[in-house]
Amino acid sequence: MTNSIASRIADFLSDFPPFSLMERSHLKLIANEVRVMYFEQGKTIFARDEQVHNYFYIVQKGAVDLQKVDDSKEPETIDKCDEGDIFGLRPLFAKENYQINAVTDEESVIYAIPLDIFKPYAISNPQVGDFLMESFASNTRNPYSNEHRGKLVADENEIVFKKEALFELQPIPIIKKMVTVSPDTSIQKAAILMTNRKVGSVVVVEEEKPVGIVTDVDLRELVATGKFEIKKPIGKVMNSPVICYSKGLTIAQAQLTMMKHNINHICITADGTPNTRVKGIVSEHDILVSQGNNPAVLMKAINRASSTKKLKRIRSKIMVLLNGYLKSNIPLTHISNIIFELNDATIKRTIERCIAKLDTPPPAGFAWMSLGSQGRKEQLLHTDQDNALVFEDVPEEKLEETRAYFLKLATKVTKRLNIIGYEFCPAEMMARNPKYCLSLSEWKEQFSQWVTTSGNDEILLCQIFFDYDISYGNVKLTNALSDHIYEILKGNRNFLNRLAAQALRNPSPLGFFRQFLVEQDGEKKDLFDIKKRGVMPLTDAGRLLILEHRVKNISNTSARFEKLAQLEPNNKELYQACAYSSRALIKFRTRQGLKNKDNGRFINLEDLGKEDKIKLKRCFKTIKEIQELIKLRYEATYYL
Template sequence: MNSIAEQIADFLSDYAPFNYLAFEELSQIASDVKVVVLEKNQTLFQINDVLHDSFYVVSSGIINLSVISDSEETLLNKCAAGDIFGLRPFFAKNNYMMTAKSREETIVYAIPIASFRPFVANNPDVLNFLLESFAVNTRNPKDKENLIGKLISDNVFYSDQQSEMQYFQSLTYNLNPLKTTLYSSVQDVAQQMTASLTNNILICENDFPVGIVTDTDMRTKIATGRFPITVTVDKIMSSPVVTVLENVSLAEAQLLMLKNNVTHLCVTLDGTDKSLVKGIISEYDLIVAQANSPGVLVKEIKRSQTAKELKQIRDRVADLIQTSISKNVPLSHVFNITSEINLALLKRTVELSILDLGSPPARFAWLSIGSQGRKEQLLFTDQDSILIFEDVAAEKYRDVKDYFLKLGKKTTATLEKIGFSSCPNGHMGSNMQWCKSLTDWIKQYDNWMNTPGENSSDLSSIFFDYEIIFGEQKIEDAITDVIFKNVMKSTLFFDFLGNDALRNNSPLTFFKKFHVEEEGEHKDKFDIKIRALMPLIDGARLFCLSFEVKGINNTFQRFKQLSITDPKHAEIYLNCAEAFLTLSKFRTLEGLKNDNDGQYINLEELSKNDKEKLKNALAPMRDLEELIKSKFQLTQFS
């Protein structure tokens, strides 16, 4: 063994996952490793480059991993000695999704995947290291302090949600695979595959899979003359077949193919080769599934030019939500993913309006309020927004406001085409009342908070749940500042909001029956939005404002934070957080089933078990109500 390979093996042995391998194995890998010397600021690979045949380990120096979002480069991670990066070729067929560039003179080791793959397949510790890291996109999962051997997944989607999401994302695959018996001739099988335009056929006995023949077998065993075309198919099949359960996820399928070095998985009733065949998953199916991953959807949104294109993407989100819920993905996680996609949709809609109208005459901020402002919009609900533009000279004011009203109207009209219906209360940036200058908005919030009884007709608490969609962050910050400045002195405001939070009747009657609608089109249905979710949403907002908790708008996260801020009542807050997720899940399932916003639950269609679950989720509301009454000593409007 040459001395360079020896040095490389010696270096790798200090870092996971290489430290799971025997030194002889490392030496074997090291003899294939290429040493790459990079000058300062030299790019090793960039976004959309074709995948290399190697992954990389930093020997010395620093590699910066970055993505470009909205034409800004965002640094995701720095890799130092011992860090692994560029693993994408292991897990996917599409191009790189990030750029790797040296920050200073750097040496990296390029480890050929073909040389490393057998060690992954034969060593569960190495596979588990890659598998866990890929699944959770953390650094070294075995080493909580992250001191050595960080593994950087380059599966990018805004936050670290993308690779995790692949653990829940299901696959569409061939439910009617070609099948044949052990004693069919290769010639017949080849004709069958050609006629069906497919590259694989399962060999079955009693409908149990015993082998598979693919185009590769035909090329390597028949076309090369190793076997004559007249032999029976059992002579050339690959056996045993790798089998999986029906609900295998994208990431699990990728990792099984990697582990077993195969290109097809057979789906069976119980996931073993001793049960009935249900379908076949090919590498191509994995590529198609990746096209529906959140990161890809966001990229498609950014490239979209019309409302029609955006609507098609938004329609695919419903499938993502349905799949996630059926796979028991934590709902808080689904909220995060969906709100990122909705955010991208809303942002692109504003951009398209600006492309049409020309550059804005002043800086501005478009804010989503209500459910999207809280990152809780899973289903198509109505759009709520406000538009704030910077202060301009008096003589310019009318022209500037005219432009932004046009922008508001154009944007809300496009959003309606995408599927976000107009707000029935007119809370939208297209409404003159909700499209105004920063000074006017500051006056508006001052009035609401200091004299809430006088103009309560237009005070909606949703104005205190907002998220910037497009524009100047400083404008949003100015609104936050004015709210928290007023919080210090406004007892009246808390009286008003407190009573507002308590205004809805209890969801259950004295006899613990559901309060249902007594008349109208939703007669006998349970209004889960008004009677169950709104009291929790209002309560979380009320306490966060009073404890001056800034920057958290999501109801679940608000309750989690309150349990830390006000530990004396932590149990109530944590119970409310769980209740919120359970109730949201009921609403989402109802909405997906009926293609609406899921507000009214048909109790007749719930199982006894689900009714109990729903009742139990309503229990913490009584404690929350009592806490509101005692903390705010409601007197003013009671």
């Protein structure tokens, strides 16, 4: 009798490499031995230092966090696995204990693939063996294919292997502050140095050239067991000769070398041999920490995502990437550009899928506009979605029918964006609102009305719509809208003055005695609103000043101030300070949001150290100075 459960397992596995590379008969034999495991959210599948299992794993349903663990810190997620992803490959290639944790991020069903059953097929099928070896070495879901790299799933029935792509990998992270000792240093002294410096190895050198290496594993196996006394010289227990490489080593090369020689550390020397001065060291742990998520991998995953659920999971991986960038102190401009592109691709993919689900194609050309922080390339955390839609002018009798189509589309898109993690805008400033789903002529008329009326509400709406970026559709429509906006602003000093008054509605957030001004009542009482009192004043100032110069296509606040520094050399120092403060405040808010798992807007000042408070006060001094310039230039005090 046919085992129906095994058949279903085989059907599932056949959709994902390396199983898709196997003969069906072999796959059925493996499926018969697969162990089906159910885990609730937050359950550990395996933990760091745990003895390796007799299985490796594939996610059938749910999601699994892979976490690095430092002895003195909380576990940190470095990657996420979802449907079809394999993990826990270490038992296939190394006898050491696990180096990371695998913990379920949500309720999950996991297939455990028995090693003793699977190994013979991996050995007999070179494609399967090569796939797994490179997947383990490079930490990529599919190491062979540029098109599919990043996930063990392909849209095609077959994978085309691209050998030239095997080693298109990142450069190795090198630790330059390693601990070095001479061969006659006592084991005890070397161990004390390792403990004090919190490292897992020492390099034994003679005349600055590496002659050996000792790891904490060596100390455990050779000294703690009593084989060598702690007073003996370290040279007695060192591993020699040392495997060395030069600075250009890649992650794939390093991991393959470690597996080949059964080592956990590689020395970096000037010429890649033990005959020159040691310049750094690479450990297996450092490689693991460095990998995390790759933006190119995530972009490809977004572009082929076949469900909103998958886009949501990718979004969580983007947050892991963001956290890693911040911890690595990557410049915020670089971070913002990458996260913006990933967010924008997510929005685009969502729109594509929603159009495909409608019965008919769009009745007219259109453009989807992202507003607010996403439009400024400053949306790093999960914040509200602000968007609008402009469509081509159509005959009057077709206008409402056309609008109805785009409202239906926008409703689908905003609903899915909400599922992914972009909250609905409380003010309903979204394309699903008929007020913000207009033809090009209607949008032009709307902006003319806002600029002419110039009431507080109209000014607020103008501010939001001055910060937009096209996420999908016909760029000619948004360009035409921009041209119209700048045309009606030409010579309109009254409007700029009103805009200046709005830019001053949130003064410098420091009190008379240079104390932070916090919320006085409500559920946020005694918390500091960094968006309202820090980010927004600079955003409003940059927008106002760049509009006066009629500069198009620069919506990012920091970039606006950098451009202003070029346009007004006499205020260059102030504008550059504003650009820096804008980046610093956004970065600070992002860190707080990731730490507290919220949007980072409200901060408990008691949690801040002295250094952070000093940095914030410097930013707020810049806010005061730029607002003083606005007051003088626009005589804005008369409008407050």
